Amino acid sequence: MSIVVSHITKNYGQQKALNDVSFSIKSGEIVGFLGPNGAGKSTLMKIICCYLPPTDGSVKVSNLDVMEQSMEVRKKVGYLPEHNPLYLDMYVKEYLEFVGRFYKVKNLSARVKEMVEVTGLTIEQNKKIGQLSKGYRQRVGLAQAIIHDPQVLILDEPTTGLDPNQLIEIRALIKQLGKDKTVMLSTHIMQEVEAICERVIIINHGKIVADDSMERLLKKGQPLEKIFQEFTQ
Numbered sequence: 415m416s417i418v419v420s421h422i423t424k425n426y427g428q429q430k431a432l433n434d435v436s437f438s439i440k441s442g443e444i445v446g447f448l449g450p451n452g453a454g455k456s457t458l459m460k461i462i463c464c465y466l467p468p469t470d471g472s473v474k475v476s477n478l479d480v481m482e483q484s485m486e487v488r489k490k491v492g493y494l495p496e497h498n499p500l501y502l503d504m505y506v507k508e509y510l511e512f513v514g515r516f517y518k519v520k521n522l523s524a525r526v527k528e529m530v531e532v533t534g535l536t537i538e539q540n541k542k543i544g545q546l547s548k549g550y551r552q553r554v555g556l557a558q559a560i561i562h563d564p565q566v567l568i569l570d571e572p573t574t575g576l577d578p579n580q581l582i583e584i585r586a587l588i589k590q591l592g593k594d595k596t597v598m599l600s601t602h603i604m605q606e607v608e609a610i611c612e613r614v615i616i617i618n619h620g621k622i623v624a625d626d627s628m629e630r631l632l633k634k635g636q637p638l639e640k641i642f643q644e645f646t647q
């Protein structure tokens with residue numbers, strides 16, 4: 415399922431957060447969306463997920479317009495927000511059932527059980543979300559993002575704040591989930607993109623400054639940090 419971003423501009427009052435951004439992602443691609451803090455990553459992801467209207471331009475997900483067909487787009491897209499707004503007082507399964515009902519998921523309790531298994535939550539499934547470590551909260555975030563079996567996954571800094579072991583586990587999980595989905599994930603860590611993605615899009619000050627395959631970027635023979643720095647100075 416493809417994503418086509420055409421000439422997206424987003425102003426917050428006087429400030430231009432996105433300035434004429436265009437690119438497209440083909441069905442099944444895993445794309446890393448890289449940029450320094452404040453570059454516009456979260457803003458663009460919110461627009462793709464129908465959480466925020468653009469000031470100008472259009473986004474299509476599987477040929478559906480995010481502004482005109484937002485209910486249809488939401489069914490096809492799973493979104494893990496940056497500040498994962500999980501309900502801390504809810505139990506893991508209670509929360510997943512709550513999200514599943516919103517999407518009108520069929521055979522919900524079986525689906526919740528499946529999501530708990532797929533995301534490695536089995537041993538923590540009877541806890542409240544507030545009692546979970548950051549790594550397990552991210553697993554709950556991923557579980558809610560895929561409960562309606564979306565073909566597109568938008569993950570906003572899914573590994574920020576995790577310890578090294580959690581990082582490896584969550585990366586592996588994303589890779590696994592991405593096998594049959596179109597995935598766009600944001601990060602400011604170049605190595606993360608190398609571990610998970612086939613393609614890299616770099617944004618800086620609201621503009622796309624690079625869009626290339628990981629393979630071609632690595633062929634430059636430079637350390638990844640240096641490549642990132644060069645594009646984002």
Ligand code: ADP
Nearest residue numbers: 426429431449450451452453454455456457458
């Ligand atoms: P990133 O996710 O790459 O860190 P954001 O998309 O969150 O960047 O932010 C891009 C720019 O827009 C930043 O300068 C940020 O301060 C600004 N911004 C983000 N959200 C808002 C908002 N709701 N109101 C005003 N400015 C905002």
Ligand code: MG
Nearest residue numbers: 455456457496
């Ligand atoms: Mg952000």
